[in-house]
Amino acid sequence: xxxxxxxxxxxxxxxxxxxxxxxxxxxxxxxxxxxxxxxxxxxxxxxxxxxxxxxxxxxxxxxxxxxxxxxxxxxxxxxxxxxxxxxxxxxxxxxxxxxxxxxxxxxxxxxxxxxxxxxxxxxxxxxxxxxxxxxxxxxxxxxxxxxxxxxxxxxxxxxxxxxxxxxxxxxxxxxxxxxxxxxxxxxxxxxxxxxxxxxxxxxxxxxxxxxxxxxxxxxxxxxxxxxxxxxxxxxxxxxxxxxxxxxxxxxxxxxxxxxxxxxxxxxxxxxxxxxxxxxxxxxxxxxxxxxxxxxxxxxxxxxxxxx
Numbered sequence: 001x002x003x004x005x006x007x008x009x010x011x012x013x014x015x016x017x018x019x020x021x022x023x024x025x026x027x028x029x030x031x032x033x034x035x036x037x038x039x040x041x042x043x044x045x046x047x048x049x050x051x052x053x054x055x056x057x058x059x060x061x062x063x064x065x066x067x068x069x070x071x072x073x074x075x076x077x078x079x080x081x082x083x084x085x086x087x088x089x090x091x092x093x094x095x096x097x098x099x100x101x102x103x104x105x106x107x108x109x110x111x112x113x114x115x116x117x118x119x120x121x122x123x124x125x126x127x128x129x130x131x132x133x134x135x136x137x138x139x140x141x142x143x144x145x146x147x148x149x150x151x152x153x154x155x156x157x158x159x160x161x162x163x164x165x166x167x168x169x170x171x172x173x174x175x176x177x178x179x180x181x182x183x184x185x186x187x188x189x190x191x192x193x194x195x196x197x198x199x200x201x202x203x204x205x206x207x208x209x210x211x212x213x214x215x216x217x218x219x220x221x222x223x224x225x226x227x228x229x230x231x232x233x234x235x236x237x238x239x240x241x242x243x244x245x246x247x248x249x250x251x252x253x254x255x256x257x258x259x260x261x262x263x264x265x266x267x268x269x270x271x272x273x274x275x276x277x278x279x280x281x282x283x284x285x286x287x288x289x290x291x292x293x294x295x296x297x298x299x300x301x302x303x304x305x306x307x
Contacts, residue, residue, distance in 0.1 A: 005147040009117040011160040013059035015052040018166040018185040022048070023057045024066060024105075025094045028079045028087040031067060035076040063115045064108040085293065093301035096186050100212040100299055103250070105217045106187055110249045111226075118160045123203075124248040130202040133161050165201065168193040192251050207256045214299035217264040218292055219246040224270075224283070236272070236279040267295060 011066035026047050030037045040046060043054045058077070061067040066083035070076035079088070086092050086101065093101045121140055128135075137157045144152050167185045190210070194202050222241070223246050228234050240247035240257060247257045261272050261281065269284045288294065 006113055006117065006144075006149065008114040009144065009149060009152060010115050011118055011152060011156040013055070013063075013115065014160075014163050015056040015059070016159060016163060017053055017056040018163050019060050019105075019187065021096055021186050023053075023060060024064075024083075025087045027057050028066060028083045028091075029089055029094070031077055031079050032084070032085060032088060033075070035070050035078050038077060058128050059115075059162055064105055065112065066108075082296075085296070089284050092296070098300070099189065099210040100215050100296075102189055103211050103215045104218065104296070106190060106192075107215065107222070107246070107249060110244060111222065113131070113244065114301045118157065118164055120244065122164065124252075125243050129205065130196070130200065132150050132199050132201075133158060134199075136161055160260060165193070169195055172198070175257070203251050205251045205253050207259075208250060208252065211260075212261070212299060213264045213267065213291070214295050216246070216250070216260050217267045217297045219249065220261070220264070220270065221268055221295070222292060225287075232283045233273075233280050236281060239281060 025039070030046055034040075037043060037046060038054060038058050043118060044051055046242060047054060047057060049057065058067070061077075061083075066080055066087070067077045068080055070078050084091065086104075087094050092098075096102065109116045109119050110123055116139065118136075121137060121143065125143070126136070140157050141152060141154060166192065167187050170184050170188055191204055191208070194204055196202055213226050223239065223244060224234065227238075227244075236254075236258075239245050240252075241292050242248075246252075247254070252260065258272055261268075261270060269287070270281050271284065273280050273282050
């Protein structure tokens with residue numbers, strides 16, 4: 001497994017709040033109107049949230065790469081091109097109604113290991129499907145210390161773990177039951193985690209049929225462009241088991257992953273080859289400059305328009 005030590009890690013910023021449905025579109029649309037939104041004294045009113053939640057919204061938008069600082073202006077932010085296309089008032093999916101958007105947001109989180117370190121490590125580096133809080137915290141500390149990072153502490157990792165769990169699973173009430181009026185994260189709908197008991201969890205591997213081909217293709221190309229920009233043949237293992245790999249991020253079995261590669265071959269120009277036992281993905285041609293946006297645009301404007 002390719003293990004490049006992280007240059008920076010973070011286990012905070014979300015103010016202990018998991019992502020909520022309305023936060024991303026509110027922030028993107030608000031910043032389109034005023035780049036100083038997060039500096040306003042009445043930002044809580046503008047966003048319709050409590051004071052600590054303003055910082056959490058900024059964190060989630062930053063982690064997903066949906067906002068960026070305005071150059072030369074401290075504290076000011078603007079939506080990225082993807083954020084405008086996706087979440088502006090007349091964007092592709094401003095209300096997060098399409099499962100494609102939720103899978104895309106999950107991918108974006110895991111592509112930012114420096115700001116969402118635990119997400120990246122647990123989904124794509126940790127190799128045990130069933131785990132407890134204590135096991136994960138202990139493993140993360142050992143893993144980072146082995147890489148020469150001794151600044152992380154157990155308390156911050158444990159708080160981060162609780163937020164991660166609430167990002168992908170419904171919250172429990174004090175009696176250990178799913179609350180009827182809980183403010184669940186939209187990513188709960190992905191079905192990537194299952195709670196076995198109050199402190200034991202397991203990843204759900206499989207086909208994940210709600211994952212659209214367009215988002216799988218987007219993640220496949222995004223990962224390839226970032227990690228192997230000059231290479232046309234890459235081992236299957238790197239897309240299944242290496243840090244940040246889409247197969248690991250989406251919790252696909254090898255069979256499901258290869259089926260997906262075949263399904264999106266016309267979109268990506270990538271095919272699987274196992275000649276002489278060398279299991280590889282092969283890129284047959286160069287990709288157009290804006291192919292990632294094109295994949296999403298075709299999904300939302302063409303596929304999404306079908307009855």
